[in-house]
Amino acid sequence: MTNLSIAQPSVSAVHGGSGAASPYDLAAMVAERENDRFSLHSKYMNEMWVRVLKTIGYDVGFTRGLGPYLWDRKGDQYLDLLSGWGVFALGRNHPAVREALVSVIDGEFANLVQLDVSTLAGILAEKLIERAPYLEKVFFANSGAESIEAAIKFARAATGRPGILHCAHSFHGLTYGSLSMNGDEIFKKGFGPLLPNAQEIPFDDLAALEKALASREIAAFFVEPIQGKGVNMPSSDYLAGVQLLCRKYGTIFVADEIQTGLGRTGAFFAIDHYKGIEPDMVVVAKALSGGHVPVGAVLTRKWIFDKVFDRMDRAVVHGSTFSKNDLAMAAGVATLDTIKNERIVENAAAKGERLLASFREMAGRYELVSDVRGKGLMIGVEFGQPKSLKLKATWNLLETANSGLFGQLICIPLFKDHKVLTQVAGHANPTIKLLPALTLNDSDCVWIERSFDAVIANAHNTSAVWSLGKTLAEHAIKARMSG
Template sequence: MSFSIADLLSQHRTDKFDLHDHYLNAQMVRVLKTIGYDRNYERAAGQYLYDEQGNEYLDLLSGFGVYAFGRNHPVIVNALKEVLSLELPDLVQMDVSILSGLLAKEILTTTPDNLERAFFCNSGTEAVEAAIKFARYFTKRNRIICCDHAYHGLTMGALSLNGEQIFKDGFGPLLQDCGSVPFNDLAALEQALSSRNVAAFVVEPIQGKGVNIPDDHYLPEVERMCKKYGTLFVADEIQTGLGRTGKFWAVEHWGVKPDMICMAKALSGGFVPVGAVAMTQPIMDSVFNRMDRAVVHGSTFSKNNMAMAAGLASLEVIKSEKLVENSAKVGADIIGRLNALTGQFEFLKEARGKGSMIAVEFKSPDSFSLKAAWMMLEAANKGLFCQMITIPLFKEHRILTQVAGHGMNVVKLLPPLILTQKDCDRVISAFTKTVADTHQVPGSIWELGKNLASHALKAKAGQS
């Protein structure tokens, strides 16, 4: 029998949008075509994507963070090839595997020293689901608290902890006994915890939607309050972990020790879905407390050899290539140089972030003509101005970025941790030119703005 993926790709190299339009999410195809992101990428290497004409794109999304070490990293590729060539037994189930034991050991050498056990799963949302279950079992409490504007995943338990209503609409009723408090608000958190019925407070050390950074005293006080009221402190490091913020774990910026850390995304270098929860020994021992409870929570594919090998190779890449240090250096460079432009451009409010998790926020200007143009976009759809940044960055400069969240005037950069000085220079040059163009009213970029506003108004009319 002859079967070739290369042959299939060759035969259907221009069919991907038609295939998705007919058999998958047709609305995603409409979005891509509307904003001009409908490219046929044929190759990827490191931080770059290449289309069928050979044009190079600088990817500052890195697959929503999963390709933190760039695409097709040779060390991870070789590890996966080696696993396939060894013909290892895999997922025997009535057994335990060497590679999962080794990966757990390596992960726990990087986490705060109170975390001594690891649980593997397939994704970030599964890690959050596990944390919810383990917290409830350990504390014998039901209530779970998260933060407004949080994002913890889209399965039913994790979705119950999402602070953005747009993800929840139409999917209820969700998990009971879940609530939220404002991020960075200690008084609201203490009020919620003081009832002493909260099993866990689940929080992103830096919020992904908007790249919101807490005050320096916030997380240390979160740790103290959780201990005081018997609540588990769960850090969702699915996006912030593994060097993203210029520390291996974002909690290191504040010197705190959560009871659990959820991780995924970059853990396998983007190749194989994998997630994990690092936790204290008492939490693990409480859930798996007897032999007949050895399988009360698990996931069929969670400790497969491909995922575990990719995880081990990824940890080696982070260490050997000093990617945590590069993340800190690159991020500081980009943030500093963008902030230096705020006095030059009225629309530019600030750049902020830690390491290679960066937000570029825009604001209403003071000049009458600019303010009128801004208000036109805001009236059509809040946060629409950022599309006037991301679309030209892509079309004119071949730089891939994203809007940081629904209704936000924030562009988010989540680049691979391997960016070079040349890449940073390219980012600054492209942002400078694009933001400068928005200050030319009328101008060609505002024709794009009018088209975006027209699409937004038509969409609103269709919903009414």
């Protein structure tokens, strides 16, 4: 028998190259056009967002990120407490994720053949189900919103019901299905009509939930274990009650862990803080990407999955062209391995406990701090009307001028004077949310504690508050003139 070997063509041969090093240098291109950053966005993209950045003084031009830190065009270092809205749970440019992505590119994988299946996708699905062993199937998508859309479709197909139920102040995404379950009207205005069978109830209200479910028209109840907009916490028995009621009325219980999942709250899933909670679907995204390649996933029960993909001719009734691509799957695998190997969840729990204790101590000293809440490294610091007459008058005037303005008068000096990047937890919301990388160390915690303490103390000086308000107005005038 003749032993045949087939020579594999080189990349340069396949693509017509000579094999010489490529002159294509993206870093040089970005450096050359750095001064055009805001003008390019104003001309070709979202000019209003550029105006917002200039108005609040955040137009410093970040050029580098590593771990929980950012550097601007002047070389100043910042501590990032937004982490890309929770995407960078491992911090920016984590070496394990970078190495995984490089290995995929260097491996010349047969990516997205479509008439095949991905080994990496199977591995990532297996690792996710290990974290939720009461579920059996995984559907991959490209984002959290796209995963929510899939969950809506799956729930309707599985139950034959039209209704979807969500909570006030919820946020599940901005595509049409997920937008129909958005608890903030500012996101909905101008985009109607939305899905006609979407219904809203108060968060943490089991009586309202049972009343809505009693119609037996609700396919699924979507709930964030901790609400991102405001960092609203449930009662200790709420999720257990949700599970009981959903099972009683045949409604699918969907836990939206897009922001709370993968260690954010000091447990792998936020639902893990509560004994015996086993939703019918768990939706994840954000941190699963490792910050490089967008990826989302719906973890679900097999019976639900089988109602959707029930025959061979329906094997492709729902999908997405780029879902299960090898770069996204590799990023997910590397992220989950890193969370385990570097004890990321444990660090989030410990650092979160420390910071929550520090903020609660501040709340005892500063009358403007009305509440501190959260779990792990998902923390909300809420500001409210003070008791003293001078501060109360200032608070009322600021809130009359612009609801939620006081939160900006905390965020701006944190950014300008202490190089701490953070923002309020929602539109017109007086709560500042901390959503940092889960890799924070003790020095980072000291940076956070000292910065917030100094800014909050200064905010109790009414002249300082008015000075900050004047600064904000000056930024607005500057932005209008430059626009």
